[in-house]
Amino acid sequence: MDQIRWIIMSSFLMLLVQFTAARTFFYPIVKVGDDVTLSCENGMDDQDQCEGVVWYFVNPRNKGLTLFEHGQIQAKSDRLSVTENCSLVIKNVKHDDVGRYDCGHFRSGKLHGEDTVTALYVVSMTEQKDDDTVTLVCSVSGYNINCFHTVSWRYGETDVGVTQGSCSAIVLFLTQSHLNPKFYELLKCKVTPKDSGNVQLFSFSPPQSSSEKPGDDATTTISPTAN
Known part of the structure; x- marks a missing residue:
């Protein structure tokens, strides 16, 4: 057999x-x-x-x-x-x-x-907090080691953050308190295949915190898109 x-x-x-x-x-x-x-x-x-x-x-x-x-x-x-x-x-x-x-x-x-x-291809997103700075990273992994996608962050209708090599992008922001959940609703990871140009948007799900209350206000500064 x-x-x-x-x-x-x-x-x-x-x-x-x-x-x-x-x-x-x-x-x-x-x-x-x-x-x-x-x-x-x-x-x-x-x-x-x-x-x-x-x-x-x-x-x-x-x-x-x-x-x-x-x-x-x-x-x-x-x-x-x-x-x-x-x-x-x-x-x-x-x-x-x-x-x-x-x-x-x-x-x-x-x-x-x-x-x-x-x-x-699989999209993964991570969050790292350092004092008052929060860093989000979105990356795309595939069977081939070559990168066939463009990855960036989008807040509402505006591209933000810095696109890195190896199919990944990073965005940094400052906050004086826990983030307003509405911020995450507007923040998406934008993935675009280089051959087709068909944009796909993926939502980031923030980790839950026992001290976080829905609707809490926050002061947020997003890094501009790199030229």
């Missing part, structure tokens, strides 16, 4: 490399903690409840893992599930979910129809 499985997965990976013209590509961007559904556009109608579908994952360090095979989840994670149309659902996305997801339909050990390749 292990030998048969190895032959199937080897054939899958070889076909993924050789027949790139028959592949469907997706490049979703999702924030840490959100859910995402990855489509399997393999063009097969008689999937027999996804019995012949294989989901394979490769992380940025080129380590592979079979997630779904023989109609069952193979990876030990309660965050993974597969829908009736063989899409892969990832709940509560984590930074470790960054990578490439390959989906193909096998019959008698051979890949049939188109295979689907999804490069999942």
Whole structure:
């Protein structure tokens, strides 16, 4: 059984490399903690409840893992599930979910129809407080080490903060008390793929504090956008 499985997965990976013209590509961007559904556009109608579908994952360090095979989840994670149309659902996305997801339909050990390749990008945001200064960092991680996105902060309709290298941006502000929650409602991390220019905005969720009351006023100064 292990030998048969190895032959199937080897054939899958070889076909993924050789027949790139028959592949469907997706490049979703999702924030840490959100859910995402990855489509399997393999063009097969008689999937027999996804019995012949294989989901394979490769992380940025080129380590592979079979997630779904023989109609069952193979990876030990309660965050993974597969829908009736063989899409892969990832709940509560984590930074470790960054990578490439390959989906193909096998019959008698051979890949049939188109295979689907999804490069999942994950947005993470952190907050660091130092006396009266608060620093927010937004970064985008992907399977490839190269940066294919422009990252910045937006407050209302205005871009603020400083864009750094490696797909990240930083914004600093001063406060004399705990921030007004309305400030966070207007503050977004702005991610723009360089190839499409389609802007996506991601909200920052501030950590809860027992001493913070909704509606507390605060004095805030935001650093201007760097030229």
